[in-house]
Amino acid sequence: MFEKFYALDVDKQKRILNAAMKEFDQKGYKNASTNEIVKDANIGKGMLFHYFKSKKDLFLFLYDYTLDILMNEFYEKINLNERDILKRLRQVIVIKFNLINRHPDMLNFIKSAYFDNSDEIKEDLELRNSDYITIGNDKVLDNVDISKFKEGIDIERVIHTIMWTFEGVSSREREKLKKISLNELNYNNLLTELDAYIELFRESFYK
Numbered sequence: 001m002f003e004k005f006y007a008l009d010v011d012k013q014k015r016i017l018n019a020a021m022k023e024f025d026q027k028g029y030k031n032a033s034t035n036e037i038v039k040d041a042n043i044g045k046g047m048l049f050h051y052f053k054s055k056k057d058l059f060l061f062l063y064d065y066t067l068d069i070l071m072n073e074f075y076e077k078i079n080l081n082e083r084d085i086l087k088r089l090r091q092v093i094v095i096k097f098n099l100i101n102r103h104p105d106m107l108n109f110i111k112s113a114y115f116d117n118s119d120e121i122k123e124d125l126e127l128r129n130s131d132y133i134t135i136g137n138d139k140v141l142d143n144v145d146i147s148k149f150k151e152g153i154d155i156e157r158v159i160h161t162i163m164w165t166f167e168g169v170s171s172r173e174r175e176k177l178k179k180i181s182l183n184e185l186n187y188n189n190l191l192t193e194l195d196a197y198i199e200l201f202r203e204s205f206y207k
Contacts, residue, residue, distance in 0.1 A: 002061060005051035015041045016048070018105075020062050025109045029059055029118040060124055063113055066106045067132065070099055075139065083145035085159065086198045089166055092140060093194055097187050111177055137163070148206050158205050165197055 005013065019040035023032045034055055038045045052058040077095050082088050100107050113125060141163075146155050173185065 002051065005061075008051075012041075012043075016043065016051070017062060017065065020058055021066070021105060021109045024059060024062065025105070025112045028112060029055075029116050029121050032059075034058075056120055056124075059113075059121060060128075062109070063125070063128065066110060067128075070103065070106060070110070071132070071136075073099060073102075078140075080139070080142065083143060084148060085141070085144040085162065086201055088140060088144065089162070090194065090198060093166075093191065097191075100185075108181070114174070115177075150205060150207055153205060162201055162205075165201075166194070169194065169197075 005016075008016075016037070019037045020032075022040065023037050027033070032055070034045060034048060037058075038048050041048075048058070052061060074095055077098075078088070078091055080088075082091065114129070116122075116125070141159070144159075149155050149158060169190070173190065176185070
């Protein structure tokens with residue numbers, strides 16, 4: 001579908017994507033201007049719509065493109081040979097922090113897109129986010145070592161409790177992000193809090 005865009009040289013691709021990312025991040029989908037994007041990318045407006053049929057197409061392409069880069073890097077770094085679910089989940093958090101430091105512009109765009117309520121893109125984003133969460137959880141929980149849990153414990157319920165706790169903390173931090181930038185998050189305090197939960201779970205559920 002986007003063969004014409006991928007046929008461009010890499011530098012021109014980057015100019016277009018960086019210009020679009022900045023415009024969507026700063027103004028949101030509804031108020032973003034394709035005129036500003038083509039001006040910043042130094043291309044003609046007709047050329048932009050030669051590669052993408054509409055502003056919506058460009059936005060969703062950029063969202064998929066950005067998430068693919070971040071998720072691929074995430075899965076390259078996570079050690080799935082670590083079968084202790086508590087250690088693996090801590091890995092997940094640390095890797096996410098590192099991605100924020102390595103790709104702040106991408107993460108800021110994803111953040112602004114996540115909170116964008118524009119009717120034109122809302123349903124598309126909800127479907128994408130649901131798929132990414134399902135796939136992500138499946139991979140993170142794949143082949144964990146359940147022999148570490150105490151005898152007679154309801155393992156499925158315990159894993160749900162652990163995941164809900166981590167998701168609850170993540171949800172709280174996402175709410176904070178509505179008012180602050182990624183750089184303002186206190187990662188050390190968050191890790192300290194998560195380590196306290198991990199130790200509680202280890203004492204409560206492990207042999």
